[in-house]
Each structure stands twice: as C-alpha cells, then as structure tokens.
Amino acid sequence: MADSKPAVLQAAGPVLAAEIASRxxxxxxxxxxxxxxxxxxxxxxxxxxxxxxxxxTTHGLTYAQAAMIILVSTMxxxxxxxxxxxxxxQTGRRWLLPSSITLAGVGFALTGVAPSYxxxxxxxxxxxxxxxxxxPEGYKTATGVAGERKATALGWFSLGGNVGFALGxxxxxxxxxxxxxxxxLGLLAPTVVVAGLFVTVLPLIARASAVPRPAAATRTxxxxxxxxxxxxxxxxxxxxxxxxxxxxxxSWSTLGFTTFVPFFYIDVLKQxxxxxxxxxxxxxxxxxxxxxxxxxxxxxxxxxxxxxxxxLAALPFGVLFMLTDGIVRFVVLGLFGxxxxxxxxxxVVLAQAYLPRNAGMASGLIVGFAVGTGGxxxxxxxxxxxxxxxGTALWxxxxxxxAAFFAARRLPAPRGHAAP
Numbered sequence: 001m002a003d004s005k006p007a008v009l010q011a012a013g014p015v016l017a018a019e020i021a022s023r024x025x026x027x028x029x030x031x032x033x034x035x036x037x038x039x040x041x042x043x044x045x046x047x048x049x050x051x052x053x054x055x056x057t058t059h060g061l062t063y064a065q066a067a068m069i070i071l072v073s074t075m076x077x078x079x080x081x082x083x084x085x086x087x088x089x090q091t092g093r094r095w096l097l098p099s100s101i102t103l104a105g106v107g108f109a110l111t112g113v114a115p116s117y118x119x120x121x122x123x124x125x126x127x128x129x130x131x132x133x134x135x136p137e138g139y140k141t142a143t144g145v146a147g148e149r150k151a152t153a154l155g156w157f158s159l160g161g162n163v164g165f166a167l168g169x170x171x172x173x174x175x176x177x178x179x180x181x182x183x184x185l186g187l188l189a190p191t192v193v194v195a196g197l198f199v200t201v202l203p204l205i206a207r208a209s210a211v212p213r214p215a216a217a218t219r220t221x222x223x224x225x226x227x228x229x230x231x232x233x234x235x236x237x238x239x240x241x242x243x244x245x246x247x248x249x250x251s252w253s254t255l256g257f258t259t260f261v262p263f264f265y266i267d268v269l270k271q272x273x274x275x276x277x278x279x280x281x282x283x284x285x286x287x288x289x290x291x292x293x294x295x296x297x298x299x300x301x302x303x304x305x306x307x308x309x310x311x312l313a314a315l316p317f318g319v320l321f322m323l324t325d326g327i328v329r330f331v332v333l334g335l336f337g338x339x340x341x342x343x344x345x346x347x348v349v350l351a352q353a354y355l356p357r358n359a360g361m362a363s364g365l366i367v368g369f370a371v372g373t374g375g376x377x378x379x380x381x382x383x384x385x386x387x388x389x390x391g392t393a394l395w396x397x398x399x400x401x402x403a404a405f406f407a408a409r410r411l412p413a414p415r416g417h418a419a420p
Contacts, residue, residue: 027145030205031153033197034142035160040101040194041134042161044108044127044187046168046284048073049258050276051111051184053266054176059117063263063390067382070259072121074378076128077135081368085136085361094205096137098198104130105191112176112184132368139348139363141205155295158345162288166281173277234415240354240365242410247347247370249404250311252377253318254340256397257283259378261333264390279333286334287341294342303350307343308408311401314339318398322391340401353414 052066084096107127114120142157175183198205261279265271298306317336324332348366355362381393 030145031142031157033201033205034138034145035157037097037101037134037194037198038138038157038160039164039167040190041104041131041138042164043168043171043190044104044164045073045077045131046165046258046280047172047184047187048108048111048124048168049262050169050172050280051176051181052259053262053273053276054181055111055120058181059120061117062382063385064379064382065117066263067259067378067385069120069124070255071376071379073124073128074255075373075376076125077131078368078370078373079132080129081132081136081364082361083364084133085140085358085364085368087360089140089358089360094137094141094202096133097141097205098195098202100130100133100137101191101195101198102130103127104134105187105195106130109184109187109191112181132364135367136360136364139367140360143352143359143363153295154345154348155292158291158295158348159288162284162291162341162344166284166288169280169284170277173274177274235357236354236412236415239412239414240351240362242407242412243347243351243354244365244370246307246311246404246408246411247366248373249400249407250340250343251370251373253314253397253400253404254287254337255378256381256393256400257318257333257336260381260385260390260393260397263385264394268390279330282330282334283337286337287344290338290340290342291344293338295345298343298346298349303346303353304408304411304413306346307350307411308405310339310343311405311408314401315399315405318401322395322398336398350411350414356414 048069052069055061055069056063056066104127107123107125107130111120111123111127114123139154139157142154145153171187172184175186179186258280261283262276265275265279266273294306294310314336317332317339320332321329321336347370348363351362351366352359355365381396384396385393
C-alpha cells in the first residue's frame with residue numbers, strides 16, 4: 001500500500017505527474033489578488049452596519065426600518081447569487097469580477113447622500129447586486145487556482161472578505177464622524193483602484209483558472225491519488241438543503257450581532273457612538289482570524305465534524321457576552337466572532353462536495369442564499385427589539401448556534417469523495 005501512489009505516477013507517466021503536481025500547488029499571487037477584491041467588496045458591505053445608527057438619526061428611522069436596510073442588503077446579495085453561480089458554471093465570466101466591485105462600491109458609497117429612506121433602499125439593492133455577482137465567480141476562480149488543499153486556500157481567500165467586513169465599520173465610523181453622513185463617498189476610492197487593477201490582470205486570471213478537464217484515464221489516476229475529479233461526483237441536493245439550513249441559522253447569529261451590538265452599546269449602555277467601529281471590528285476581525293485558522297484544522301479533522309463542533313464551541317461565548325461587562329465583554333465578543341465564523345470557508349468546501357457538478361452554484365447557495373436568508377431573521381429581531389428591547393434580540397442571536405449545531409448533526413458524508 002505504501003508504494004501505491006508511486007506506482008500510479010510511474011504508470012501515468014511524467015506528463016500526468018507534472019499535471020498532478022501543478023494542480024496540487026495553489027497560485028498564491030492570484031489567491032492574494034482575489035482576496036484583495038474580496039476585501040474591497042466586503043468593506044463596502046460591512047460598513048453598512050456601522051452606518052445604521054447615523055442613518056437612523058438622520059432619517060428618523062425605527063429599529064425595524066433600520067433592520068429592513070440590512071434585510072434588503074442581505075436578501076439582494078443572496079437571492080440572485082445562485083443565478084450568478086449558475087451562469088458561472090455554464091461558462092467563465094471573469095468580467096464579473098471588476099464590474100461587481102464597481103457596482104457594489106458605487107451603491108453603498110451613495111447611501112449617505114440619499115435624500116430619503118426609499119432611495120437608501122434602492123442604493124442598497126444596487127450594492128447588493130454587486131456583492132451577489134462577485135461571490136460565485138470569486139469562489140469558483142479561487143477554487144480553480146487553490147490546488148488540493150482547498151479549505152486552507154479558500155480560508156485565505158475568505159480572509160480578504162472577513163477582513164473587509166472587519167475594516168468596514170471603523171472605516172465608516174471614521175468617515176462619518178469626520179465628514180458627516182456624506183463621508184460614505186470615501187468608499188469610492190478603494191473601489192476605483194481595485195476594480196481598475198482587476199481590469200488590467202483579467203486575461204491572466206482567465207488563463208490561470210481555466211484548468212482543462214483531464215481525460216478519463218487521467219481522472220482515474222487522479223482519483224487513485226486522492227485528487228478531486230469533481231466533475232464525476234454525485235450531486236446530493238438533500239444534503240445541500242441541510243447544509244443551507246445550518247449556514248442560515250449561523251448567519252442569523254452573525255447578522256443579529258452585527259446589527260444590534262451597536263444599538264445595544266449606544267441606546268442601552270449609553271456609550272459613545274464612536275465605539276461602534278471598534279466593536280464591530282473586534283467581532284468581525286475575530287471572524288477574519290477564525291476563517292484562517294479554521295481551514296487547516298478542517299483539512300485535518302474533516303469539514304463535517306469541524307462545521308458541527310465549532311458551532312457548539314461558539315455558544316458559551318455568545319452567552320458570556322450578555323453576562324459580562326467592560327473589557328471582558330470586548331474579549332468575549334472577539335472570541336465569539338472568531339469561533340462562529342471559523343466554519344465559513346469550510347462550509348463552501350463542503351457545499352462543493354455536495355454539488356460537485358455545480359461548484360459555482362454551490363458557492364452561491366452558501367455564500368449568498370444561505371447567508372442572505374439570515375436577513376429575514378434580522379427583520380424579526382428588529383421587531384423584537386422594538387417591542388421587548390435590544391437585549392432580547394441579542395439573546396436570541398447568542399443562542400442561535402445551538403440550533404445550528406443540532407441541524408449540523410444531520411449532515412451526511414459526500415459520495416465519491418474522501419469524507420470531508
């Protein structure tokens with residue numbers, strides 16, 4: 001058994017060996033570039049939560065109306081994401097990468113100068129479409145250049161998005177406290193620069209991510225070596241539906257905290273509004289670190305087990321946030337974000353194992369649809385905050401990982417793969 005892989009390589013010949021070695025190595029430069037684009041996309045989207053208290057004051061909004069802004073953003077960026085994933089599976093559309101960055105940046109940057117609440121919602125829709133267009137193509141492209149350690153590579157790609165979410169709130173807070181709500185226009189600067197960079201290197205991205213499908217004999221040898229051979233896998237729609245439920249429940253907790261922690265500190269604890277940025281940075285920054293450390297651990301322990309038990313591990317820290325105070329609450333908030341978000345990129349890897357013939361749609365269903373439907377819960381949490389207080393909305397969010405854990409226990413092993 002120990003000599004089986006060398007024997008396969010010898011039988012396959014040097015050309016196949018070179019192909020296998022090439023497929024195993026990640027393209028670090030392109031993953032870094034894609035992570036940068038992911039960062040800019042999610043700086044724009046992440047900044048929205050920090051902007052809510054200022055929009056609420058400027059336009060006289062209720063908690064439910066403020067939560068509706070998050071709902072519109074998440075639903076828009078999610079409902080049509082599987083559609084973009086389907087288009088991505090049919091043929092590569094690399095031009096979506098720079099155009100989606102531009103649309104998302106322009107939409108979110110103009111929200112601060114919107115004259116009315118309905119106009120804010122329209123601009124948030126435009127920004128959400130940009131986010132929806134980016135993620136399936138971005139994840140599919142990153143997977144194509146990630147080599148064999150996909151959870152690790154996608155962890156670094158996801159790091160860009162999670163860092164963007166973490167930087168969005170302090171960047172937005174600094175812009176708005178310095179320049180007023182019109183300071184949102186400052187988001188246009190990184191948008192223009194990075195979108196222009198993607199336009200310049202688009203041909204390189206297209207060539208590097210266009211990996212030809214190996215012949216039947218080659219696929220046999222790749223399978224024997226533990227390679228992906230994903231085009232020959234078996235789609236598991238029921239398992240995918242269960243994974244969507246797990247990610248949806250997890251996103252209810254994440255979005256509940258990003259939406260209502262600022263209100264909790266400002267309206268309940270009567271803290272300085274300038275704390276909004278650092279608070280969300282701690283929570284989302286912890287998530288960024290968690291996504292990096294989670295990938296290698298999942299590659300070793302298995303994606304299913306990791307997704308399941310990390311949800312249970314997050315539960316005590318959400319509860320402790322509600323029971324502690326002062327600097328301890330800051331620390332616990334960061335730990336809760338790190339553990340809760342650690343399974344984000346791992347969920348995408350597991351989704352692609354459940355739908356191996358439709359990798360783009362799998363990414364869209366997880367990153368978009370499943371996460372976005374969490375916005376429905378945010379609206380319900382907004383009504384709970386209006387009637388029972390912001391603390392109630394946060395308690396519900398803190399306990400949501402327990403429901404996600406029980407759902408994750410029903411996730412089956414993918415067919416035709418080494419069980420992730």
